[in-house]
Amino acid sequence: MRARTGKSTTAGMTLIEVMISTGLLFAVIAAAASLAMRASSTYEQGAARADVDQRAHRAIQLIVREFADAGRAGLTPEPLAPLGSATLDYRRADGFNGTVTFGPQMRIALEMENTELDNGLDDDGNGLVDERRVVRIENPGALDERRKVICHDVAEYLGGEEPNGVDDNGNGLIDERGLSFEVQGDVLTIRLTLEAMGEGGIRLERTVQTSVRVRN
Ligand SMILES: [Ca+2]
Ligand SMILES: [Ca+2]
Ligand SMILES: [Ca+2]
Numbered sequence: 001m002r003a004r005t006g007k008s009t010t011a012g013m014t015l016i017e018v019m020i021s022t023g024l025l026f027a028v029i030a031a032a033a034s035l036a037m038r039a040s041s042t043y044e045q046g047a048a049r050a051d052v053d054q055r056a057h058r059a060i061q062l063i064v065r066e067f068a069d070a071g072r073a074g075l076t077p078e079p080l081a082p083l084g085s086a087t088l089d090y091r092r093a094d095g096f097n098g099t100v101t102f103g104p105q106m107r108i109a110l111e112m113e114n115t116e117l118d119n120g121l122d123d124d125g126n127g128l129v130d131e132r133r134v135v136r137i138e139n140p141g142a143l144d145e146r147r148k149v150i151c152h153d154v155a156e157y158l159g160g161e162e163p164n165g166v167d168d169n170g171n172g173l174i175d176e177r178g179l180s181f182e183v184q185g186d187v188l189t190i191r192l193t194l195e196a197m198g199e200g201g202i203r204l205e206r207t208v209q210t211s212v213r214v215r216n
């Protein structure tokens with residue numbers, strides 16, 4: 001009888017121990033899973049940031065290259081502060097024949113993405129609202145017009161800027177777009193903001209800026 005009671009007590013304690021152990025095990029597994037998910041999320045967020053950063057730098061390098069041998073007089077419209085311009089026509093020097101000769105009419109333009117309307121909505125379902133693209137156009141409007149997309153996912157407005165008639169981000173331009181040109185003397189400044197949708201629907205953006213001296 002005594003032995004049976006002892007056996008029953010031992011069995012009961014063992015069951016409680018098993019339950020506690022199982023509970024602890026689940027807690028440890030849950031904590032580890034949560035940690036792994038957070039680490040994975042942080043990694044993906046970092047990767048998304050690095051990707052938009054890389055795309056922004058690559059795009060602005062392609063744009064600035066276009067203007068390295070462009071003539072100051074050919075910059076149209078003249079992108080003066082405080083408005084600057086989101087689209088710029090130019091001609092590149094292509095030779096010397098007693099005087100510098102210039103190549104065909106060129107344009108860098110900020111356009112809506114094909115799949116997106118300018119309506120405050122994300123029409124193409126990629127998480128970005130009213131995103132633009134930058135296009136390089138040779139002989140714009142002519143029969144032999146040639147177009148090449150330089151980059152996608154350009155923000156509607158430059159980082160920190162809102163359409164309110166004020167220079168919100170303090171760069172001297174008012175309500176400038178996600179691609180913005182500004183000329184001062186013979187120095188052309190290019191600013192560009194790309195956006196991306198990060199982990200958990202967090203919007204990421206990267207603004208880059210560079211300047212180049214054009215030909216007088
Ligand atoms: Ca979109
Ligand atoms: Ca839209
Ligand atoms: Ca501004």
Ligand SMILES: [Ca+2]
Binds near residue numbers: 162168174176
């Ligand atoms: Ca503004």
